[in-house]
Amino acid sequence: MTVTELKKEQESKAGGFGLVAWLRWGWRTLTSMKTALILLFLLALGSVPGSLVPQRGVEPDKVAQLYEQNPTLAEWYDRFQLFEVFSSVWFAAVYLLLFTSLIGCIIPRTATYLRELRRKPPAAPKNLSRLPHTASFEADMTADEVARRLRKLRFRVVTGDGWVSAEKGYLRETGNLFFHVALMGVLLAIGIGSLFGYRGNVLVVEGDGFANTVAAYDRYMPGSQVSAESLEPFSFQLADFNVAYQVTGDKRGQALDYTANLKVSDTPGAPARNFPLKVNTPLEVNGTQTYLIGNGYAPVFKVTDGKGQVAFEGPVPCLIEAKATMTSGCVVKAPDAQPSQLGFLLRFLPTSVPLTDGTYASAFPGVLNPEVQLIGAFTGDLGMRSGRPQSVYELAPPEAMKKLTPLVMGTNVPKPLAVGQAVDLPGGAGKLEFTGVKEWITLQTAYDPGRVPALVSAGTAVIAIAMSLMIRRRRVFVRVKDGTVNVGGLTRTEGSAAGFAEEFADIVKVLSAGEKDDR
Incomplete structure (x- = not known):
């Protein structure tokens, strides 16, 4: 064969590398062990932001706090779906590619393994x-x-x-094969949980109740195959919430234990049973689990408008500003106040102490000397009837509000309010009274039918990889x-x-x- 003929043959072969050949090459690359390991590493790496960045489905209060403290960073996090890592597009893409790679790896290895057993x-x-x-x-x-x-x-x-x-x-290759099958089982279990499971978050104040319905959730994330009728019909009432703190030593103020005492009815009309809900002891009703994920304070306020009518009365959940002392920011809104709507910005101090510069701060996270600082009082349009969604932790829009200078206990000194004390607004606009302290908890209710299969698959993977390494x-x-x-x-x-x-x-x-x- 001459050099010219050899070149023509090579050009012909190069030109023959068409769509089918490219698809075969892509499939071989995707199903190779190297690719599967890379995808597994990317899946593990992609899970890291889910642990470092607060997730909307688990810590919505921390997400709101991040938006308040650093809105630019929060917007970038949201742009890359870092607040919802495990339901993001990029995480799902890695998940599906790894699933496909494992299937393409298991099928030929199974055939080879069966031939090896007969040999x-x-x-x-x-x-x-x-x-x-x-x-x-x-x-x-x-x-x-x-x-x-x-x-x-x-x-x-x-x-x-x-x-x-x-x-x-021969069990060495059995372990190797079962390890890959178990990994696929884990991925399948996650997929089953995403399709047929659901998660929901809700904030409950002491004395209030909760029924497991879609309308009761603050945030509800159902799988694509979940309907409103799929929810387990249980309910409960939060009788009280207790936190035990370290009171002495270097770790003074550190939380030691959380207990939410619930009165649970497993079905409508069923007698209530007592259940102590703890961080590592979730409430479970027919496979639906309710977890305790957060807590805070809900001071109780009473707002009287300029006409002497009670425009608002009840607990107000506050957003934690300092976890060490549980200093919290509160927003009170009275849209029914007359002749003008009223709004208040406050800071709750669980254990209020005066500082040398005349200001006040909380010295302990427990409620030992609860007081409320009035940061600002406003009158005007709260914007709650505009149809636009509004955060309960924000008083907006500020341009539509007029700031008032209230008299605290008859003086202009910004002294915090103790329980039972009130502040009068100037011009007879109304009055704000601090009447008590309650606590709130945030709960996550989850139903995941893939939980047990995932556990079994993970245990199988551990045993299988041990067999593969030791035999x-x-x-x-x-x-x-x-x-x-x-x-x-x-x-x-x-x-x-x-x-x-x-x-x-x-x-x-x-x-x-x-x-x-x-x-």
């Missing part, structure tokens, strides 16, 4: 001295007697004319001739030759002594 060990080499491990001893034995003793050691044995071939360690494929060959027994052995697992030397010596000992290895 008999090869015949013994004629010259066993060339093998890595060899031994020889004198004994009046037959090949059948050697085979019988090797079978007692759980070897798969094939015999011939004066020779025996034995192999052991060695090894072969033993024996030739019997004229009263001499020659034994040779080798391993089919890279890096395990050193460990096989001791086992080979024990095998020779059993063959020569006719004893069963009980190791």
